Amino acid sequence: MxxxxxxxxxxxxxxxxxxxxxxxxxxxxxxxxxxxxxxxxxxxxxxxxxxxxxxxxxxxxxxxxxxxxxxxxxxxxxxxxxxxxxxxxxxxxxxxxxxxxxxxxxxxxxxxxxxxxxxLLSPKQTSPSAKLTTALNGAFGSVDAFKEQFGDAAKKVFGSGWAWLIVKKDGKLAITSTPNQDNPLMTQLVKEPGTPLLGLDVWEHAYYLKHQNKRPDYIAAFWNVVNWDEVEKRLNAARK
Missing domain, CATH: 1.10.287.990 (Fe,Mn superoxide dismutase (SOD) domain)
Structure with missing residues (x-):
């Protein structure tokens, strides 16, 4: 196009x-x-x-x-x-x-x-706090391992959809994805419900003007603008 x-x-x-x-x-x-x-x-x-x-x-x-x-x-x-x-x-x-x-x-x-x-996006570059790093390390092995797994989930969305980091009902973190505009709050529709902490829009309109069909380039750029403070705020609220 x-x-x-x-x-x-x-x-x-x-x-x-x-x-x-x-x-x-x-x-x-x-x-x-x-x-x-x-x-x-x-x-x-x-x-x-x-x-x-x-x-x-x-x-x-x-x-x-x-x-x-x-x-x-x-x-x-x-x-x-x-x-x-x-x-x-x-x-x-x-x-x-x-x-x-x-x-x-x-x-x-x-x-x-x-x-x-x-x-979840910010012009001010942030990093996961010690508390959030500990949570990600415990669930995925390391922050880098989390980014790789989350990025893989985003790459594997067929067509349009979202990749998510969620807190499940048992308090554990998980990575999931949904088609189109579904999200983990739609308990009647999704296989893995939970509270969204981080979401990445992988519809083509989110990246096509700059990256064309190169979704991996868009995912790599996304990590430069993640608002980790908001992610931690949502994690704290979900685990209260």
Whole structure:
């Protein structure tokens, strides 16, 4: 696909919803995304669109956030208008959604996944703390071994989907993957449910402008912008 063709397709993906000025993950007075109810809003990026360069380029971030994520929000709100799930929080929606609820499954997952994804990226280079390093070492042998296993899971996603680091119900860490916009909170749909700590979007729109079909290059660049502080924050919350 040529760049011009890609942009045309991305532009047709949908109109972006109006951004919530406080943001779903704002540092002060934030209400967590999972407890919010419809109608949902598009959270602003927590940094400038070009802040992750050269690892993730500005144009990709603008299209990915404004067009793709915006479309998920709009389509989710539209789908919920005629659904009994509309009375639930996003957490409740994700826990109860089934394959029969295709529009809510795809767009609810897309909204949650991307809202989380933006917070897991940072223009400030961070490293796993001693506590998080110990957790990763215990589960995977070493931080490098974790990165390799997580990267392999991301590479092996056929077509579009996500790779995840999760905390399972027993408190153990695990690496898993899901197709399309499914995520580990969808207990009616996934084989390995859990609380997401880290997620990597491997849909082509997340990397094609910069890396074309070279998904491994995108995965390598991802490690340069991971917000390890957010990963640890989520781990602490999941294990309380």
């Amino acid at each position: 040529h760049k011009r063709e890609f942009l045309k397709v991305a532009g047709l993906a949908g109109l972006a919803a109006m951004a919530d000025p406080k943001g779903l993950f704002a540092a002060e007075g934030r209400e967590t995304l999972l407890t919010q109810k419809a109608p949902f809003t598009l959270p602003p990026l927590p940094y400038a669109p070009d802040a992750l360069e050269p690892n993730i380029d500005k144009l990709t971030m603008e299209i990915h956030h404004d067009k793709h994520h915006g479309a998920y929000v709009k389509n989710l709100n539209d789908a919920l208008q005629s659904s009994a799930l509309a009375s639930l929080s996003l957490e409740g929606i994700l826990a109860k959604v089934t394959a029969k609820d295709a529009a809510i499954r795809n767009n609810g997952g897309g909204h949650y996944n991307h809202s989380l994804f933006w917070t």
